[in-house]
Amino acid sequence: MMRDDTSIDISTSLEAGDEQAKTREEAGGFLRSLLNKNLRVTTTDSRMFMGSFKCTDTESNIVLQDTYEYRQPSLQALQKQVEEAVGAAAAATIKADMTSRFLGLVVVPGNHIVKMELDEFVSQMRK
Amino acid sequence: MTEDESIVSEEFVGLSLNTINYNLNQDDRPPPPIMHSEGVVSTDITQRFRAACATLEPGELVKDGHFTLFESVGALEIMDLKMDSGCLAPGELLDDDYDVTRPLLPSEVLGIIDQLLCLEMAWHLGYPLSQTILTSMYIEAMLVPSPTSLEEADFIKNHPDDAPRDTMHTVLRAYCLGLVKSCWYVNDRIKGEHYYEEEDFVTNTYRRSLLFDVGLYEVRDEITEARRVLHSIRSQIPNEIGLALDFRLELRTAFLRAIELSELRSNPESLSLPWTQMKAIWEPIDKSRHLGTPVPGAFSTKIQRRLASTMPPRPIVQLSFEETSGHFRRLFTDGAEVLKVLNSSDPQSLLNFVFAFQAQKPQPLVYIRALLQFFMFKDMVILGHLSIKNVMDNDLAIVVLPCSRLLDPANDAVEAPHDPRFAIAHQVETFRHRAAQSYLDIFRALCQNRCRVRRTLCHSIQDWEMVQADAEEIDQLLQVQLDEQPIIYQTALAWAGSEPAYSLPLSSWAYLYKLRLMEWIVQLGFELETYQPDELAGMYWYLSYLAKTRAQHVERIKAFTVQRMTDLRARSQPGPYGSFTPAMEAEFTRSLAYLRATILDAAVTWELADGLCCLYTVLARLRLVVAPGTGKQPLEERPYGSDALRYDIRMKPFAAVGLPELPAFDSFARASAQPGVATSSLLEYAHRAVAGARKGYDALAKLPDRDAFTVGCHDRWAARTKNSLRSVIAASIAIAALQKALARPRDGDVAASLAANSALAATDVVPQAVADRLGLSATVPKPDDAYHEWWIVPKVVETKAPPKHQFS
Numbered sequence: 001m002m003r004d005d006t007s008i009d010i011s012t013s014l015e016a017g018d019e020q021a022k023t024r025e026e027a028g029g030f031l032r033s034l035l036n037k038n039l040r041v042t043t044t045d046s047r048m049f050m051g052s053f054k055c056t057d058t059e060s061n062i063v064l065q066d067t068y069e070y071r072q073p074s075l076q077a078l079q080k081q082v083e084e085a086v087g088a089a090a091a092a093t094i095k096a097d098m099t100s101r102f103l104g105l106v107v108v109p110g111n112h113i114v115k116m117e118l119d120e121f122v123s124q125m126r127k
Numbered sequence: 128m129t130e131d132e133s134i135v136s137e138e139f140v141g142l143s144l145n146t147i148n149y150n151l152n153q154d155d156r157p158p159p160p161i162m163h164s165e166g167v168v169s170t171d172i173t174q175r176f177r178a179a180c181a182t183l184e185p186g187e188l189v190k191d192g193h194f195t196l197f198e199s200v201g202a203l204e205i206m207d208l209k210m211d212s213g214c215l216a217p218g219e220l221l222d223d224d225y226d227v228t229r230p231l232l233p234s235e236v237l238g239i240i241d242q243l244l245c246l247e248m249a250w251h252l253g254y255p256l257s258q259t260i261l262t263s264m265y266i267e268a269m270l271v272p273s274p275t276s277l278e279e280a281d282f283i284k285n286h287p288d289d290a291p292r293d294t295m296h297t298v299l300r301a302y303c304l305g306l307v308k309s310c311w312y313v314n315d316r317i318k319g320e321h322y323y324e325e326e327d328f329v330t331n332t333y334r335r336s337l338l339f340d341v342g343l344y345e346v347r348d349e350i351t352e353a354r355r356v357l358h359s360i361r362s363q364i365p366n367e368i369g370l371a372l373d374f375r376l377e378l379r380t381a382f383l384r385a386i387e388l389s390e391l392r393s394n395p396e397s398l399s400l401p402w403t404q405m406k407a408i409w410e411p412i413d414k415s416r417h418l419g420t421p422v423p424g425a426f427s428t429k430i431q432r433r434l435a436s437t438m439p440p441r442p443i444v445q446l447s448f449e450e451t452s453g454h455f456r457r458l459f460t461d462g463a464e465v466l467k468v469l470n471s472s473d474p475q476s477l478l479n480f481v482f483a484f485q486a487q488k489p490q491p492l493v494y495i496r497a498l499l500q501f502f503m504f505k506d507m508v509i510l511g512h513l514s515i516k517n518v519m520d521n522d523l524a525i526v527v528l529p530c531s532r533l534l535d536p537a538n539d540a541v542e543a544p545h546d547p548r549f550a551i552a553h554q555v556e557t558f559r560h561r562a563a564q565s566y567l568d569i570f571r572a573l574c575q576n577r578c579r580v581r582r583t584l585c586h587s588i589q590d591w592e593m594v595q596a597d598a599e600e601i602d603q604l605l606q607v608q609l610d611e612q613p614i615i616y617q618t619a620l621a622w623a624g625s626e627p628a629y630s631l632p633l634s635s636w637a638y639l640y641k642l643r644l645m646e647w648i649v650q651l652g653f654e655l656e657t658y659q660p661d662e663l664a665g666m667y668w669y670l671s672y673l674a675k676t677r678a679q680h681v682e683r684i685k686a687f688t689v690q691r692m693t694d695l696r697a698r699s700q701p702g703p704y705g706s707f708t709p710a711m712e713a714e715f716t717r718s719l720a721y722l723r724a725t726i727l728d729a730a731v732t733w734e735l736a737d738g739l740c741c742l743y744t745v746l747a748r749l750r751l752v753v754a755p756g757t758g759k760q761p762l763e764e765r766p767y768g769s770d771a772l773r774y775d776i777r778m779k780p781f782a783a784v785g786l787p788e789l790p791a792f793d794s795f796a797r798a799s800a801q802p803g804v805a806t807s808s809l810l811e812y813a814h815r816a817v818a819g820a821r822k823g824y825d826a827l828a829k830l831p832d833r834d835a836f837t838v839g840c841h842d843r844w845a846a847r848t849k850n851s852l853r854s855v856i857a858a859s860i861a862i863a864a865l866q867k868a869l870a871r872p873r874d875g876d877v878a879a880s881l882a883a884n885s886a887l888a889a890t891d892v893v894p895q896a897v898a899d900r901l902g903l904s905a906t907v908p909k910p911d912d913a914y915h916e917w918w919i920v921p922k923v924v925e926t927k928a929p930p931k932h933q934f935s
Contacts, residue, residue, distance in 0.1 A: 027179035031189040055190035058183040105202040
């Protein structure tokens with residue numbers, strides 16, 4: 001089993017064939033360790049998709065299952081919430097809800113991905 | 128047995144049950160995960176992930192073992208414009224900038240309501256809510272978040288209680304409440320009956336509650352209140368706009384009333400009041416449609432992104448008001464008409480009602496068809512007051528068993544197991560159980576769209592085949608109990624066995640239904656343009672074969688019924704038992720009237736089909752009707768397939784039926800093409816057949832509703848009969864035109880060829896050169912252009928001056 005803190009230095013391991021094979025093994029191991037974990041994938045249009053990781057390929061195209069889409073509140077909605085907050089003379093920080101929507105099985109093409117995050121329960125993390 | 132039953136039931140499962148599952152799935156979805164939680168840590172793995180992926184070979188995948196690539200085909204591709212409904216074009220905003228709280232002019236409210244009317248009709252016609260009513264900003268604002276009370280059902284949220292609501296907002300809100308509530312009822316009714324999801328109708332509500340939690344009466348009162356408020360400000364708004372708005376609100380009240388009353392299934396006259404009211408209100412609504420000011424901003428496809436759907440927004444379905452108006456008129460007429468089904472006095476009238484009602488062009492809307500099913504089958508109480516047993520016994524009494532001991536209700540009360548009546552009650556009950564589903568399925572199937580009717584009937588005949596076989600076993604048990612003596616019978620059709628035969632009433636009944644279904648399948652084939660022009664001769668021959676079989680079968684039933692009546696009369700003695708009472712006389716008379724009408728119907732079908740078969744055969748010989756795509760090529764040169772293979776496909780539904788046996792291709796081909804019979808004889812024969820059909824239809828048209836078994840639907844039935852009569856006349860005109868053209872003196876080779884063709888040793892098809900010089904052309908009309916969609920009568924016209932004049 002792959003340990004979470006293993007780091008891979010790609011630039012040096014590309015040198016020798018052995019090294020390369022080893023790196024590839026490690027990379028594959030890392031990706032496999034992510035399978036069925038919850039990923040948050042942010043796309044170029046700043047939406048975020050949260051779902052369980054099922055599949056990937058060399059171009060980082062990602063298949064997520066049971067995915068929810070989260071969208072930053074629209075400008076109008078944000079403005080409205082600001083107005084309401086001001087009206088209520090509330091706290092200094094304004095909390096705006098992201099709108100969410102269930103999508104199910106999705107493919108996020110690698111070229112549209114700007115960020116990937118791994119969600120883990122603190123209780124299940126290995127330090 | 129079970130396998131074929133399952134085919135039929137699958138056919139019905141395919142209708143609506145799937146949707147229920149679908150909706151369940153929707154509700155089973157996991158709740159959206161919480162974005163930020165103390166117990167969850169997110170780590171950025173972007174770089175590492177990309178680097179790791181880069182080491183994979185092209186085409187190499189890292190995937191979960193349980194995840195198949197097959198599944199991934201169904202995945203939505205994010206950022207793909209066609210698939211990803213959340214994908215915005217550059218600069219596009221997620222929402223439209225429309226303020227539902229803005230003040231509205233009366234003409235704008237009218238414009239919005241009229242647009243909603245068009246959208247409502249589009250939904251009735253089968254478009255999803257997402258492209259119709261749920262594109263309204265006002266309705267979206269009203270339904271989100273889902274209102275739990277009347278007060279919450281408003282597009283202006285958090286309306287202060289003390290501030291009076293703007294009148295125009297009150298009117299629009301009341302209208303929307305009425306609209307959405309009636310949509311809920313319509314949707315619910317359709318979902319409760321058999322229909323084809325997405326083919327007939329889309330019941331998906333995209334998780335919008337459609338005011339489930341708001342009461343019908345609350346909505347009604349709100350509309351009444353809005354009308355009162357509207358009335359109070361009538362001096363401030365243009366009079367005609369005020370009236371126009373009021374009519375629209377009244378329409379909503381009437382619609383809700385019609386829905387409410389339809390639950391009752393009582394006296395059709397009182398139930399039809401709101402429908403006739405709507406019909407009347409529609410006229411001023413239609414006349415005032417130009418008064419409204421359209422508010423296009425109040426409708427948006429972007430709302431679809433918020434619905435529980437993964438479809439990218441699709442355009443709003445835009446019917447013109449004129450189109451909408453036509454459909455609404457039809458809806459209101461049909462709504463009042465369909466109630467008349469409750470007047471059906473007997474099962475045969477009911478069957479004729481359903482058949483004639485559904486055969487209308489265009490077919491009634493899905494909602495009306497659902498209402499018809501609801502009236503017939505709700506809670507398995509037929510038409511609101513009859514048990515299935517009651518209906519079946521009545522049907523059996525009409526068709527095969529008038530005044531029969533088999534159907535005596537007293538049999539059920541006999542408790543002594545040795546009494547034959549005890550056994551009879553048991554056997555007949557077994558039969559009812561066996562046949563009930565197949566019997567009711569006929570009525571249910573006829574309520575579907577026309578293509579499905581045909582398809583379902585194709586399965587049903589396999590089912591009836593089995594019912595007939597099982598019924599025959601029961602018949603044999605019953606004839607022992609009844610101590611029935613076989614008789615030698617003679618019928619008008621000179622088709623009588625010399626062997627004594629038993630009456631076999633139950634299987635006779637099943638066989639008659641099977642034959643009717645088989646005829647309907649062929650006739651629906653004509654209606655649905657299933658057959659190519661060159662196949663019409665053969666299919667009309669098969670129809671005439673089926674109709675002839677039915678006529679003979681009914682003659683057989685009649686022979687036994689008459690025999691039984693004579694016996695009962697002869698044995699009649701004065702006294703409370705054993706006498707032939709007027710009631711019995713009436714029941715026999717009714718049954719014989721049914722048998723007579725059925726024989727007549729079968730006979731005209733057989734004659735006219737026979738005539739058309741001959742007519743088409745002649746047209747094929749003269750190359751006036753050829754297979755499509757073959758142009759002027761001879762029929763047999765179709766590059767792929769053969770007539771025999773085509774016959775196998777066409778007749779597939781009938782191949783499994785044992786009686787009447789499907790003719791082998793050779794005998795079918797011989798019977799329809801009739802080689803060796805001269806063309807002139809064929810035309811002569813066709814002429815006689817059609818003349819016979821005409822007499823038959825004349826007689827049929829004269830039958831009163833009681834004798835035609837069309838109580839409650841006589842007008843519609845009579846109109847269909849009249850259309851058949853028109854087809855008969857058209858056929859005789861076509862035959863006469865051919866006879867006249869062929870009798871005309873011709874020059875040289877044409878004359879010789881025609882003479883050869885007329886001779887007994889006819890070569891089947893005339894040479895192309897001869898066909899070209901006949902100066903005739905034939906057109907095969909579309910079913911909708913024909914007088915009757917079951918009788919595709921070709922039109923024969925002379926295209927050029929006859930050769931005689933050319934050469935003289």
